[in-house]
Amino acid sequence: MTRTGKKRQRRMIPRLRLAALLLAAILGVLLFSQTAFARTYVITDGDRVVTYTTFATDPAQVLGQAGMELGAYDTYTTEAVEGGSAITIRRAQEITIKYHGEVMQTTSSGETVGELLSRLNLVVSGEDVVSHGMDDSTCDDMVLLVDRMVTVQETYTVTMPHQVSYCNDASLPEGTQEVLVEGVDGELLCTAEVSYLNGEEVGRQVLSQNVIRAAVTEIVGQGTGETSEAESDMPVIEDGYIRLPTGEVLTYTDTATIRATAYTHTDAGCDFITATGTTVHRGTVAVDPRYIPYGTRMFIVSNDGEYVYGISVAEDCGGDIKGDRMDLYFPTYDECIQFGRRVCTIYFLG
Numbered sequence: 012m013t014r015t016g017k018k019r020q021r022r023m024i025p026r027l028r029l030a031a032l033l034l035a036a037i038l039g040v041l042l043f044s045q046t047a048f049a050r051t052y053v054i055t056d057g058d059r060v061v062t063y064t065t066f067a068t069d070p071a072q073v074l075g076q077a078g079m080e081l082g083a084y085d086t087y088t089t090e091a092v093e094g095g096s097a098i099t100i101r102r103a104q105e106i107t108i109k110y111h112g113e114v115m116q117t118t119s120s121g122e123t124v125g126e127l128l129s130r131l132n133l134v135v136s137g138e139d140v141v142s143h144g145m146d147d148s149t150c151d152d153m154v155l156l157v158d159r160m161v162t163v164q165e166t167y168t169v170t171m172p173h174q175v176s177y178c179n180d181a182s183l184p185e186g187t188q189e190v191l192v193e194g195v196d197g198e199l200l201c202t203a204e205v206s207y208l209n210g211e212e213v214g215r216q217v218l219s220q221n222v223i224r225a226a227v228t229e230i231v232g233q234g235t236g237e238t239s240e241a242e243s244d245m246p247v248i249e250d251g252y253i254r255l256p257t258g259e260v261l262t263y264t265d266t267a268t269i270r271a272t273a274y275t276h277t278d279a280g281c282d283f284i285t286a287t288g289t290t291v292h293r294g295t296v297a298v299d300p301r302y303i304p305y306g307t308r309m310f311i312v313s314n315d316g317e318y319v320y321g322i323s324v325a326e327d328c329g330g331d332i333k334g335d336r337m338d339l340y341f342p343t344y345d346e347c348i349q350f351g352r353r354v355c356t357i358y359f360l361g
Contacts, residue, residue: 051095054079057102070098084118104151108133111159112209119149133157162206164218171197172277173226175343183234190342194229196283197222231343246312246319253310253358261310261322263358267335268314271355273347274329274338285327294320297327297338310358311339318350322360 052073054061063077070089074081081087084103089096101120108115110133119127125145128135135141135157142156149155173194183189200221206214247254253261276283276291283290286297287305296309303309303325311320320339329338337355341347 052077053092053095053097054100055097056100070096074098074100084120086120102151104149104153106149107152107154108157109154110157111139112211119153121148123148124155127155128157158209160206160208162204164202165205166200166202168223169199169201169220170282171199171222171226173197174228175231175345176228177231177233179235180232181234181236183232184236185234187234188346189232189234190229191232192227192230194342195224195227197226198224229342246310248312248358261358262361263310264361265359267357267359269335269337269355269357270352271311271313271337271339271350272352273341273350275341275344275347277344278347280330287326289326291327291340293340293342294323295326295340296323297329297332297340298325299332299334299336300325300328302334303337308360310360311355312358313353313355315353318353318355320355 049064049066050068051062051064052070054063054074054077056079061077061079063073065073065076067073067076070087071081074087079100081100082103086101086103088099088101090099091097103118103120106117106119106127108117108131117127117131122130123145124141124143124147127149128145135145136159138159138161140156140158140160142154173196175194178191180189180191200223201217202219203215203217205212246256251262251264253263255261274281274297285291285295289295296311298305298307305325307325309323309325311323312318313320323339327338327340332338337357339350341350
């Protein structure tokens with residue numbers, strides 16, 4: 012190496028050292044700047060507390076960087092604390108509200124029950140019963156009930172079923188019966204306090220009862236007189252014809268065998284009016300109208316020969332009357348018990 016080259020090399024060494032010092036100074040300034048402008052956040056999410064340092068200033072961005080994502084209805088609050096900032100996450104709470112019988116789902120972030128109902132425009136009046144205090148804080152999976160209890164005074168009528176009395180009647184053939192006095196149901200005028208919960212009755216206290224129509228006992232004569240063969244009440248049934256004891260002749264077009272039971276107007280769910288709007292009487296038959304159409308005229312006898320129910324009309328129906336079933340109406344409960352369940356033959360009258 013020449014003398015000139017050695018001189019140039021000695022000059023470059025100080026320059027390199029100066030560049031290195033400048034670079035170190037710049038890096039130091041940058042590091043100081045980063046440390047000076049970074050912010051530390053204390054993030055509280057329920058029982059979980061996380062400390063996170065970042066240059067971000069938007070709380071939502073900070074939460075995303077810290078891996079603490081917000082749900083669709085989650086909220087947060089921020090406040091300055093010594094050495095940084097605090098972010099408190101409020102997770103949305105799932106709330107079920109049953110308001111006057113209507114069920115709805117909503118969310119809350121820890122507000123009070125009163126604030127929640129007000130926000131949803133759900134009015135609570137003096138007639139309402141709330142399952143929680145209005146100042147109670149909401150919580151996840153809360154079921155909040157707002158029931159309306161109303162008590163009113165009502166006046167209405169109640170039917171008093173008439174009684175049935177039997178007496179011996181020598182003018183009637185033995186084994187026969189005849190209604191001598193028609194029974195009439197009575198009627199009560201009642202006043203009661205009735206309680207309704209969300210529009211449905213939950214209690215009734217009767218305050219008074221007054222008879223506005225007295226019941227009339229039905230008198231039934233039971234025959235004790237003699238019966239001659241000529242007075243037999245058994246019909247004579249031939250091919251296509253039925254000859255009654257009175258001499259009247261009926262014609263029929265078809266027959267059917269059916270299982271029969273008995274009912275009366277005092278049975279549960281029954282009264283004096285049939286499904287077709289007629290008044291029940293001996294000869295009223297409850298049928299399955301898909302099997303036997305309403306209005307069908309029939310002559311019915313039991314297959315054991317003990318009952319001649321006689322001329323009948325399909326006028327009524329019942330919940331248990333399906334297919335080849337029918338219910339024969341009798342004026343009294345005792346007659347229903349005597350009839351019981353029997354297999355009968357139906358003659359469809361022409």
